[in-house]
Amino acid sequence: MLPSTLAYDVFLELYKDHYLGKVSVDIGDEVERVRLDAVGMNVLSVRRDGKEQAFSYDGKHLEVGGSGRSLEVSFKRDIGNSLMGLYRADYIEDGKEHYVLSTQLEPNGARMVFPCFDVPNRKARFRLKLRVPAGLEAISNMPAVDVREEGSTKLVTFAETPPMSTYLLYVGVGEFTYLKGRYRDVDLSVAAYGGRAERGAFALDVAARALEVYEEYFGVPYMLPKLDLIAVPEFAMGAMENWGAITFREQSLLLEEGSGEAAKRRVASTLVHELAHQWFGDLVTMNWWDDLWLNESFATFLSYKVLDRLFPSWDMWSDFLSSETSESLAEDSLRSTHPIHVNVVDEDEIEQIFDSISYGKGASVLRMIEAYVGEDAFKRGLNVYLKEHSYSNASASDLWNSLEATSKKPVSKIMSAWVERPGHPVLEVRSKESGIVLSQRRFSYLGDLAATWPVPVSYCSSGGSGELLLEEPSRELSVSRPLKLNCDGVGYYRVSYENWDEAFGSCKTRNDVWNALVDAYARLLAGGLDASQYLSLLSELRLKKDQLIFLEASGQIASLYPLSHSAFSSEMKQFHSAQLSIWSSEKGENASFLAALAARRLALVDADFGRSLVERPFGTLDGDMRYAAALSLALYSDDPFERLREMYARSGADDRVKLLYGMTQIRSREALERALQFFKSSDVRRQDLVQIASASTNPNGDLVWNWFTDNFQWLREVFQGSGILPRLISRMVPYIGLGREDQVKRFFQEIQAPEASMGIRSGLEMLEVYSRLKLSLAAAGSRL
Numbered sequence: 083m084l085p086s087t088l089a090y091d092v093f094l095e096l097y098k099d100h101y102l103g104k105v106s107v108d109i110g111d112e113v114e115r116v117r118l119d120a121v122g123m124n125v126l127s128v129r130r131d132g133k134e135q136a137f138s139y140d141g142k143h144l145e146v147g148g149s150g151r152s153l154e155v156s157f158k159r160d161i162g163n164s165l166m167g168l169y170r171a172d173y174i175e176d177g178k179e180h181y182v183l184s185t186q187l188e189p190n191g192a193r194m195v196f197p198c199f200d201v202p203n204r205k206a207r208f209r210l211k212l213r214v215p216a217g218l219e220a221i222s223n224m225p226a227v228d229v230r231e232e233g234s235t236k237l238v239t240f241a242e243t244p245p246m247s248t249y250l251l252y253v254g255v256g257e258f259t260y261l262k263g264r265y266r267d268v269d270l271s272v273a274a275y276g277g278r279a280e281r282g283a284f285a286l287d288v289a290a291r292a293l294e295v296y297e298e299y300f301g302v303p304y305m306l307p308k309l310d311l312i313a314v315p316e317f318a319m320g321a322m323e324n325w326g327a328i329t330f331r332e333q334s335l336l337l338e339e340g341s342g343e344a345a346k347r348r349v350a351s352t353l354v355h356e357l358a359h360q361w362f363g364d365l366v367t368m369n370w371w372d373d374l375w376l377n378e379s380f381a382t383f384l385s386y387k388v389l390d391r392l393f394p395s396w397d398m399w400s401d402f403l404s405s406e407t408s409e410s411l412a413e414d415s416l417r418s419t420h421p422i423h424v425n426v427v428d429e430d431e432i433e434q435i436f437d438s439i440s441y442g443k444g445a446s447v448l449r450m451i452e453a454y455v456g457e458d459a460f461k462r463g464l465n466v467y468l469k470e471h472s473y474s475n476a477s478a479s480d481l482w483n484s485l486e487a488t489s490k491k492p493v494s495k496i497m498s499a500w501v502e503r504p505g506h507p508v509l510e511v512r513s514k515e516s517g518i519v520l521s522q523r524r525f526s527y528l529g530d531l532a533a534t535w536p537v538p539v540s541y542c543s544s545g546g547s548g549e550l551l552l553e554e555p556s557r558e559l560s561v562s563r564p565l566k567l568n569c570d571g572v573g574y575y576r577v578s579y580e581n582w583d584e585a586f587g588s589c590k591t592r593n594d595v596w597n598a599l600v601d602a603y604a605r606l607l608a609g610g611l612d613a614s615q616y617l618s619l620l621s622e623l624r625l626k627k628d629q630l631i632f633l634e635a636s637g638q639i640a641s642l643y644p645l646s647h648s649a650f651s652s653e654m655k656q657f658h659s660a661q662l663s664i665w666s667s668e669k670g671e672n673a674s675f676l677a678a679l680a681a682r683r684l685a686l687v688d689a690d691f692g693r694s695l696v697e698r699p700f701g702t703l704d705g706d707m708r709y710a711a712a713l714s715l716a717l718y719s720d721d722p723f724e725r726l727r728e729m730y731a732r733s734g735a736d737d738r739v740k741l742l743y744g745m746t747q748i749r750s751r752e753a754l755e756r757a758l759q760f761f762k763s764s765d766v767r768r769q770d771l772v773q774i775a776s777a778s779t780n781p782n783g784d785l786v787w788n789w790f791t792d793n794f795q796w797l798r799e800v801f802q803g804s805g806i807l808p809r810l811i812s813r814m815v816p817y818i819g820l821g822r823e824d825q826v827k828r829f830f831q832e833i834q835a836p837e838a839s840m841g842i843r844s845g846l847e848m849l850e851v852y853s854r855l856k857l858s859l860a861a862a863g864s865r866l
Contacts, residue, residue, distance in 0.1 A: 088107060088108065088109065088199065088204060088205070088206035088207070089107065089108045089206055089207045089208075089209070090105060090106070090107050090196075090198065090206050090207070090208050090209065091105065091106040091107075091209045091211075092104075092105050092196055092208060092209070092210050092211070093105070093210075093211045093212075093213075094195075094196070094210075094211075094212050094213070094253065095212075095213040096161075096183060096212060096213065096214050096215075096255055097161075098161070098170065098181060099160060099161050099170070100158065100159065100160045100161055101158070101159060101161060101168070102156075102157075102158050103156070103157050103158070103159065103195075103196055104154065104155070104156045104157075105154070105155050105157075105196045105197055105198070106152060106153065106154040106155075107152075107153050107154075107198070107199075107206075108151055108152055109151060109152075109153055114147060114148070114149060115145065115146070115147050116145070116146045116153055117143055117144070117145050117146075118143065118144045118145075118146075118153075118155070118193075118197040118198060118199065119142070119143060119144075119190070119192075119193035119197070119198060119199065119200035119201075120139070120142070120143065120144045120155075120157075120193055120196075120197035120198075121141065121142055121167075121193045121194045122141065122159060122160070122167075122194060123139070123144070123157045123158070123159050123197065124157060124158040124159065125137065125139050125144060125155065125156075125157050125197075126156040126157055126158060127155075127156045128144070128146050128153070128154070128155050128156075129152075129153070129154040130146065130148040130149060130150035130152065130153055130154075131149070131150030131151065131152050132150075132152070132154075133148065133150070135147060135148040142193075144197050155196075155197045157196070157197065159195075161183065163316075163768075164799070164800070164802045164803065165186060165316060165317070165318040165768060165769070165800075165801070165803075165804055166186050166191045166194060166318070166802060166803035166804055167185065167186070167187070167191045167194025167195050167803075168183060168184075168185050168194065168195045168253060169183070169184065169185075169186070169316075170182070170183055171183075171184060171314055171315040171316035171317075172315070172316075173275065173276065173315040175275075175276045175277075180256075180257060180275070180276070181256065182254065182255065182256035182257075182258075182275050182314060182315055183253070183254065183255040183256065184253070184254045184255075184256075184312075184314045184317070184329060185251070185252055185253045185254070185324075186317070186318060186319070186322055186329070186804075187248065187249045187250070187251060187252075187324075188249040188250075188322060189249060189371060189374075189432040189433060190249070190432060190803075191249065191803065192248035192249055192251060193248075194803075195251075195253070198248050199248070200248050200249070201247075201248075201370070202247040202248075202249065202367050202368060202369065202370060202371065202475065203247075203367075203369045203370060203475045204247070204248070205245040205246055205247055205367070205473070205474070205475065206245060206246070206248070207242050207243055207244065207245055208223070208242070208243045208246070208251055209240075209242050209243075210222050210224075210239075210240045210243075210251075210253070211237060211238065211239050211240070212237070212238045212240075212253065212255065213232070213235050213236070213237050213238075214235060214236060214238065214255050215234065215235060215236075216231060216233075216234055216235055216236050217257070218255050218256055218257060219255070219256060219257065219258040219273075220238040220253075220254070220255050221252070221253075221254040221255075221258065221273060221310055221312060221327055222240045222251075222252055222253055222254070222327060223240070223243050223246075223250070223251065223252050223306070223324060223325050223326040223327050224240045224241040224242065224243050224306065224307070224308070224326060225240065225241055225269070225307055225308050226238050226239065226240055226241075227239055227240065227241045241307075243325070244305065244306070244325075244473055245473045245474075246325055246364060246367075246473075247367050250323070250324050250325045250364055251324070252324035252325075252326075252327040252329065254273075254312055254314075254327065254329070256275050257275060257276070258273040258274065258275060258279075258312075259273070259274060259275075259277050259278070259279040260272065260273050260279050261274075261279040261280055261282050261283060261286055263286045263287075263289075263290060264290075265289070265290040265293050265294070265304075265309075267307070268293070268304055268306070268307065268308060268309055269307065269308040269309070270286055270289055270290060270308070270309050270310075270311075271286075271308070271309075271310050271311070272285055272286050272310075272311045272312075272313070272335065272336075273310050273311065273312045273313070274312075274313040274332075274335075274336060275313065275314075275315055276315075278313060278332070278336055279313075281336035281337050281338065282311065282313070282335055282336050282337075284337050284346060284349060284350075285311055285335050285336070285337075285349050285350075285353055286311070288349070288350050288353055288354065288392065289309065289311060289353060289357065291392055292353070292354050292357050292388050292392065293309075293357065295388045295391050295392065296357060296358065296360075296361065296384075296388065299384070299387070299388075299461065299464075300361050300464065300465060300468055301465040301468070301469070302361060302365070302465070302468050302469065302472070304360060305360070305365060306325065306326040306360075308326055309326055309327075309328070309360075310326065310327045310328070311328050311330065311335055311353070312327060312328065312329045312330065312335075313330055313331075313332045313335045313336055314329050314330065314331070314332070315332065315767070316767055316768055316769050317329060317330065317331045317769050318768075318769060318801065318804040318806055319331075319804070320334045320352050321334050321335075321352045321353070321355070321356045322356070323356045323359030323360065323363055323364060323381075325360065325364040326360075328353075328356045328357075330352065330353075330356075331769055332735045333345070333348065333735050333736050333739065334348060334349060334352040334353075335349060335352070335353070336349075336735075337349060338705075338734045338735070338736050338737070340701070340704075340705045341705045341736060342674060342675055342678065342704050342705030342706030342707070342708075343671055343672065343674050343675040343706055344675040344678070344705070344706050345705055345706075345736055347396060347401075347675070350389060350392070350393065351385065351389060351398075351401075354385040354388050354389050354392075355381050355382060355385040356381075357385075357388075358380065358381035358384045358385050358388070359377060359381045361468060362376070362377060362380040362381055362384070362468075363376075363377035363381065365468065365472050365473065366467070366468055366471040366472060366474065366475070366476050367474075367475050367476075368475065368476070368477070369475045369476065369477050370426065371424075371426040371432045371435070372423055372424050372425055372426045373423060373477055373478050374424075374432075374435055374436070374440050375422045375423065375439075375440040375441075375444040375501070376476075376477075376478060376481065378436070378440045378441045378444065379422070379440065379441065379443075379444025379445045379447070379448055380444075380445075380448065382406060382441045382442065382444070382445035383444075383445035383448045383449060386398050386399060386401070386402045386406075386445075393671075395670065395671050395672065396671060396672060397629050397630070397672060399630075400629045400630035400633060401633070402445070402449075403571060403593065403596055403630060403634075404596070404630060404633035404634045404637065405442070405633075406438075406441065406442035406445050406446060407442060407445075407446040407449075407571075407574070407600075408600055408634060408637070409438045409442055410438040410439060410441070410442030410443035410446060411443075411446075411506065411574075411576070411600065411604070412438075412604075413437065413438045413439060413443075413812075413844065414439060414443055414504070414505055414506050415505075415506075415525055415526060415527050415604060415607075415608075416526070416527065416844050416847045416848065417505075417526050417528060417531075417847060418840070418843035418844045418847050419439060419504045419505055419844070420435065420439060420504055420840070421439075421501060421502055421503055421504045422439060422440065422443055422444050422447065422500070422501040422502075423478060423501040423502055424440075428836070431839075431840070433803060433804065433805030433808075433837065434805055434808045434837070434838070434839070434840040434841065435840075436805045437808075437809065437840075443506075443574065444501075446574045447497075447500050447501070447574050449572065449574075450538060450572055450573050450574050451485070451493065451496065451497060451500075453538070453572045454491065454496070454538045455485060455488075455489035455491050455493060456489060459485070459488045459489035459490075459491075460485065460488075460489070462488040463481070463484040463485035463486075463487065463488040463489065464481075464484070464485075466484040466487065466488065467480060467481050467484040467485075470484070478497070478501060479494065482494040482497050482498070495536065496536045496538070496551075499535050499536050500535065500536075500574070503533065503535065505524040505525065505526065505531070505533065506524070506525060506535075506574055506575055506576070507522040507523065507524060507525065507533070507534070507535050507537055507575045507576070508522065508523055508524070508525035508530060508575065508576040508577065508578055509521070509522050509537070509539065509552070509567060509568075509575060509576070509577050509578070510522075510523070510577075510578045511565065511567065511577065511578065511579055511580060512580065513563070513580060514558065516558070516560055517558060517559050517560040517561050517562075518558070518559050518561060518563070518565065519556055519557070519558050519559075520539070520552065520556060520557050520558075520559055520567075521555060521556035521557075522534055522535065522537060522552060522555060522556070522575075523555075525576050525604065525608075526608070527604070527607050527608045527847075527848075527851045528608075528847070528850065528851065529608075530608075532555075534553065534554065534555055535553075535575075536551055536552070536553045537551070537552040537553075537573065537575055538551055538573060539551070539552045539567065539568070539573065540567070540568060540569040540570075540572065540573065541559075541561060541565060541566065541567050541569065542565070542566045542569045542588065542590055542594075543561045543562045543563060543564065543565045543566070543588070544562045544563065544564060545561060545562035547569060548561070563584070564581075564584045564585075564587060564588040565584075565585075565588060566585055566588035566589055566590070566594055566598070568597050569590070569591075569594065570590075570591050570593040570594060570597075571593040571594065571596055571597035571600075572593075576600075576601045576604055577597075577598075577601050578601070578605060578610065579601075582598075582602055582611070582615065582619060583619075585598050586598050586619060586622070592628050592630050592631060593630070595623075595626075595628075595631055596630050596631060596634050599619070599620075599623070599631070599634055599635060599638070600634065602616055602619055603616070603638045606855070607851055607855060609854065609855075609858065612858075612862070613649060613858075613859060613862060614862070617650075617653050620635055620638070620639065620653060620657065621653065621656070621657075623635050623657075624656060624657050624660040624661070625660055625664070627664050627665075627668075629672055629676060632661055632665075632676060632680075633676075633679075635657065636657070636658065636661065636679060636680065636683060639653055639654050639657055639683075640654070640683050643686070643687075644779040644817055645820070645852055645855060645856045645859065646856060646859040646860070649859045649862075651687050654683065654684075654686070654687045655684065655687040655688055658680045658681075658683045658684040658687075659684055659688065659691075661676075661680040662677055662680035662681055662684055665677035665680060674704055674706050674707075675706040677706075677707075678704065678706035678707045678709060678710060679706075679709075681695070681707060681710035682709045682710040682713055684710075685710050685713050685714045685717065686713065686717070686747075689717075689718060692713070692714035692717055692718045693714070693718045695707075695710055695711045695714040695715075696711075696714050696715055696718050696719050698711065700712075700715075700729060700737075705736070705737075708737060708740050709740045709743060711740075712726065712740045712741050712743055712744030713743065713744050713747055715729075715744055716744040716745065716746075716747040716748045716749075717747060717748075717749060721753070722744075722748050722750065722753055723745065723748060723750075723753040723754075723756045723757050723760070726741050726744050726745050726748075726757075727745075727760065729741055730742070730765070731765070738770065739770060739773060742761070742766065742770055742773040743773055743776050745757035745760065745761075746773065746774065746776040746777035746780060747776065747777075747779075747780060748780075749780070749781065749782070751782055751785060754777075754780065754782055754785055755785060758774075758777065758785065758786070758789040759789075761773075761774050762793065762796070768800050771797070771800060771801075772806060772810060774810070774814075775810055775813040775814050777789075777814075777818075778813065778814040778815075778816075778817040778818045779817050783817070783818045783820065783821065783822075784822075786814075786818050787818045787819075787822060787825075787826075790814065790818065791829060794833065794835075797810070798835060798837070798838075802837075803837075807835070807837065807838045807841065808837070808838040808839070808840050808841025808842070809841055810841070811838055811841040811842055811845045812840075812841040812842075812844045812845040812848070813845075814845070815842075815845030815846060815848070815849050816845060816848035816849045816851070816852050817852070819845075819846075819849040819853075820849070820852060820853060820856060823849060823850075823853055826846070826849065827846060830842050830846065
């Protein structure tokens with residue numbers, strides 16, 4: 083039995099640049115005054131139970147008096163191109179202009195489409211009708227139940243949705259073609275513009291296989307009669323989990339001819355993440371945005387479980403550790419970080435918490451708690467949670483109660499501490515005659531802080547292994563040495579060792595080595611480990627053939643190289659040369675993209691290797707290797723911008739991203755300026771503007787900084803409401819701010835950009851960390 087909810091009847095008459103709308107909502111209980119969210123509307127009339135009513139409207143909220151259960155609003159609105167709300171995405175096919183209309187409503191974009199109660203805990207049924215040009219297709223969450231041709235238009239009526247939050251509603255209109263499939267009683271399709279649907283065969287196959295795994299894991303069947311996977315020409319995010327109508331960037335759904343293994347992994351990973359949301363987020367939704375992490379952390383964690391089942395040879399848990407855990411630990415090492423659970427007061431904050439804390443840290447803490455309670459109890463707890471809260475809303479405490487009931491362990495006590503507090507612990511190991519003293523503080527690159535967590539600690543020593551729950555600031559342990567803490571890297575905490583060589587020597591598994599390497603790198607950034615010792619540890623891993631260790635070590639040395647070419651170029655070259663040799667000689671699904679990553683980073687420091695790639699025709703290279711080729715063209719070819727621009731004009735969406743990356747690395751100042759201006763041209767899709775972040779590591783940082791400041795207001799307009807701007811700032815500022823720290827701080831003090839405040843704080847703090855390390859490297863000089 084589905085719970086009683088609000089019900090909306092929504093009619094939209096859609097044109098290319100505007101639409102007319104009428105929404106009727108049964109508000110259930112009679113109330114004298116109703117306040118609806120409505121942004122940018124031209125409100126034409128308001129009725130309650132058929133009687134016209136006076137109203138007030140301030141551009142954001144519509145307030146109506148009177149009485150009656152039924153409220154009807156007629157309105158008109160322009161269709162913009164901000165990539166939020168209902169927007170138009172233009173594209174050119176066969177020399178002709180075409181467009182797709184599409185919605186992106188998370189977190190609060192539904193109010194930009196029609197007047198509504200635009201909050202996640204006001205779930206509603208939606209009955210949608212669209213009038214569209216006769217030559218276009220219309221897609222929504224549910225199947226169309228009636229299509230009537232009416233001259234030059236057609237009226238499409240969709241089946242009523244189950245109760246769902248407003249941000250999950252979808253409207254799509256365009257010249258879609260379809261690749262169709264079926265999973266049990268569910269109709270599946272890939273819908274794409276410009277005749278591209280056939281490129282979705284891989285995604286369609288993954289969707290059917292993943293649905294089967296999710297149904298078995300959750301113990302709850304997929305709920306809707308159909309599932310559309312929709313490629314959109316312009317899309318701010320990678321994908322969006324609209325219930326039954328998931329939208330994607332083209333590169334995250336469709337494979338081009340010659341696409342490499344990295345492209346297949348990207349498609350599968352994105353798709354499986356969004357499918358997890360059909361249960362975690364769509365069927366059961368957080369009460370309010372402060373529990374956004376319930377959606378994103380679970381979708382992230384569970385997607386890796388499913389991908390590991392579907393593609394065991396991909397070694398997806400390596401990707402999880404090197405991206406989700408490592409990247410979130412880095413962001414969580416800033417004093418400007420935020421808790422997993424965020425008290426969202428200002429709506430400007432909502433879009434900013436779609437970050438690595440809500441995704442990666444939350445997922446990593448879930449991995450830790452699963453190890454603590456046991457995989458079976460964890461799974462049974464999720465089954466209980468989903469069944470109890472289907473078609474409704476829930477909070478984190480509801481989930482902890484379910485896990486606690488199935489595991490009989492103090493989940494609420496532990497998880498409350500981990501999700502409510504910012505940061506994470508570092509455990510310091512000090513030797514004593516009888517064993518060790520283990521103490522905990524909050525780790526920070528700028529100096530550790532006093533704090534305690536209930537930490538599920540595991541340890542491996544020469545005398546055996548053990549576990550304990552460390553809740554106090556310090557504790558003595560009678561254990562033998564050598565010693566390694568955080569066995570298999572399951573815990574979301576760092577360790578500071580007295581003897582790093584001993585710690586690495588005590589590693590029993592690849593995860594142990596990864597974990598020790600992550601901790602050593604953090605200590606380097608915090609000033610507790612000198613660069614020569616760090617490089618000595620890293621050099622021992624050059625010849626190690628292991629995907630996880632390679633991904634982590636490569637990412638670390640690549641992030642350090644822009645800080646000091648002289649300090650890190652030798653290890654950058656030797657490490658990636660050795661790893662390229664290893665992976666180039668391997669066969670298998672993983673080897674090609676690992677070799678390509680090694681080649682891309684080797685090309686930065688090895689001119690001879692880079693020139694060898696320039697001489698090879700771009701189109702003959704493996705899809706994964708084209709990143710390295712684009713970079714090499716930027717660094718080592720004549721007139722690099724013109725060559726890259728000409729190739730860009732005749733390339734598909736996937737290769738265009740690689741060529742834009744190449745443009746950001748051009749060293750010629752005149753050519754780089756032309757490349758930066760190219761990013762503002764109509765040739766570059768708005769969704770691909772994020773590639774400008776790669777320019778932050780270009781040695782011509784003054785040109786990049788000038789471009790960034792000159793175009794900051796334009797970037798704000800392009801990314802309005804998407805949450806992309808704060809992430810762009812946090813990526814770029816730590817590098818382009820080097821050598822101009824005061825100037826950068828003044829710039830952000832003078833502008834008012836509340837929608838990017840979190841990214842500004844984290845970017846400036848990481849700039850301070852990198853600036854300090856750069857100074858220490860300069861002081862060390864020849865000692866490295």
